[in-house]
């Protein structure tokens with residue numbers, strides 16, 4: 104029997120990531136090749152013409168899975184009945200702006216959009232925040248949409264996870280699809296901790312530890328970590344625009360695995376509400392290793408954490424606590 108369409112909201116849909124993301128959703132890269140979708144696209148008034156253009160292109164591309172398009176600058180209309188919300192819209196950091204100024208603009212946007220989602224989205228709507236500061240925007244959204252279950256509000260660190268897989272694959276010349284179980288701990292920022300202590304490469308019938316195959320602990324502890332931490336900045340420097348293609352593709356990976364499940368024996372990284380696992384203070388949206396089944400994620404438990412990792416995991420948690428108090432001071 105044909106499936107009912109799923110309503111997917113993309114905010115900031117006229118922007119860089121939005122433009123890369125909506126065709127991927129319409130082609131089935133997010134929810135599968137047999138899942139029809141209705142796209143809800145929100146942007147702000149100054150981008151209304153560009154948004155209209157994106158809608159025209161979606162029609163022109165004649166995607167068989169695309170069963171409807173809502174393109175609007177009205178947040179209530181955008182949120183009505185949505186099952187999945189990808190929050191990409193936000194205020195970019197312009198030259199000369201302080202971190203606090205960007206935070207202040209974005210937390211106000213996420214506070215307002217939280218209320219719209221809470222009132223108008225479908226029950227059990229799953230939310231993915233992409234816009235920066237992603238973890239803290241997601242936390243504000245959670246706080247101001249108390250009736251959305253906290254398990255439904257997440258932020259994107261899958262791009263960082265995929266970047267870590269890519270770096271390992273390039274370093275030891277293996278297919279990226281054979282590398283798995285890296286972990287991104289913490290904030291989607293330069294304090295994130297990409298951890299390969301449990302990562303493996305499949306070599307036919309066995310799985311070998313990444314650390315053993317790389318054979319260079321110094322590289323893993325220094326250049327590998329900083330390359331992943333700084334990759335967003337490196338892309339901006341190269342493109343003069345943020346990483347839209349890989350962010351859009353990773354957003355599809357995040358939702359696909361959350362909804363359809365992670366493969367057996369594989370985990371992925373997601374920014375989720377901390378329950379105190381691994382000694383991370385509850386009340387933060389922190390990136391953990393998770394597995395997903397039947398539409399729910401669970402934090403992978405029982406991984407051994409060495410002293411080096413502990414320090415890095417705590418440092419990124421500390422930054423998130425500071426961001427949280429800054430965000431609250433902006434809302435006063």
Ligand SMILES: NC(=O)c1ccc[n+]([C@@H]2O[C@H](COP(=O)([O-])OP(=O)(O)OC[C@H]3O[C@@H](n4cnc5c(N)ncnc54)[C@H](O)[C@@H]3O)[C@@H](O)[C@H]2O)c1
Pocket residue numbers: 114115116117118119120121145146147150191192193194195212232233234235236237259260262263291335344345346347350
């Ligand atoms: N988490 C990640 O891995 C990751 C990766 C790359 C980029 N990002 C972040 O994603 C965000 C979007 O990046 P981009 O390159 O697409 O930026 P962009 O500036 O090209 O697009 C942002 C869009 O958001 C719209 N917008 C602004 N305020 C809005 C509001 N209140 N409601 C709806 N839309 C609104 C803008 O008009 C614009 O069209 C940025 O915050 C960027 O830093 C996150």
Ligand SMILES: O=C(O)C[C@H](O)C(=O)O
Pocket residue numbers: 235262334335336338345346
């Ligand atoms: O937009 C940015 O500042 C960078 C982005 O978060 C990225 O990781 O590519």
